[in-house]
Amino acid sequence: MSELSVRELWAQTADVVGTRHEARWLCEVAVGATGDEFILVLDEPVTERMVAHLDAMLARLRTGEPLQYVLGRWGFRRLDLLIDRRVLIPRPETELVAGVAIELAAARPTTRTVADLGTGSGAIGLALADELPLEGTTVWITDVSEAALAVARANLAGIGRAATNVRVGVGSWFEALPADQHFDVIVSNPPYVAEGSPELDDSVAAWEPAEALLAGVDGLDDICELVAGASERLRPGGWLVLEIGADQGDVVRRLFDDHDFVDVEIRHDLAGRDRVALGRRPGEPQPSHP
């Protein structure tokens, strides 16, 4: 047993990583206590095992591995998601995309059936399940990557009662969904980075799964497939909501228009960049059945 307290370990770690909040996240994982529990153990002595765990995490950080993978978890809206290199690290801007989908699905009066295509860690779809009413909600989460779906299933187990509303499908985009199922909202954060793009951060390219990021020479391959296929999977009046790249607003708006979507909008993130594309299949919503 070491004489060092958790408080001292936190201070030493902050000296190494440069910020107290990152140091706290690392210490919380090493000590195995989060939030109020962490505060309660601040004056307890740390064990050799905790120090070894922290040292191993610091060694991984020194190789350039992103903090989120080292921690093995990351917050997304109200959820604390398990994260590893099989999935993209959920981004703050994707919380906006999930928020739009939640708002549109919540506007359906009695029941709502939604799909999150390319769910990765489960971030968007599980946030929908978590924040929409327990009664009358069905959420499909899908991915072409079995490895990603293993992470999403682990996260599904952590969302409590809402998990009973979630269905998991494997396959490429709409092929992962039952052929006869139609949706009130289809949401996706698909790969949308152009291959060879200089915009791609070195750390992202080195550590995050390429198949979650890259989508052909102009980054539009998957967006085109989703817009082209969505209408026949949406109920009349149903919405398609897509995360898009900062410079894709104009072209994606035209794509939605060309496929007869109405009420098409491009919304911006907090930095004012194009971030969310949404459009509605024409027609009036019918009373829906889950």
Ligand SMILES: C[S@@+](CC[C@H](N)C(=O)[O-])C[C@H]1O[C@@H](n2cnc3c(N)ncnc32)[C@H](O)[C@@H]1O
């Ligand atoms: C940008 S990541 C988004 C992950 C997660 N939805 C999020 O927002 O953090 C794109 C996801 O789409 C999946 N994907 C790529 N091609 C796909 C396809 N053809 N069909 C279904 N999913 C696909 C990837 O495996 C990855 O999980």
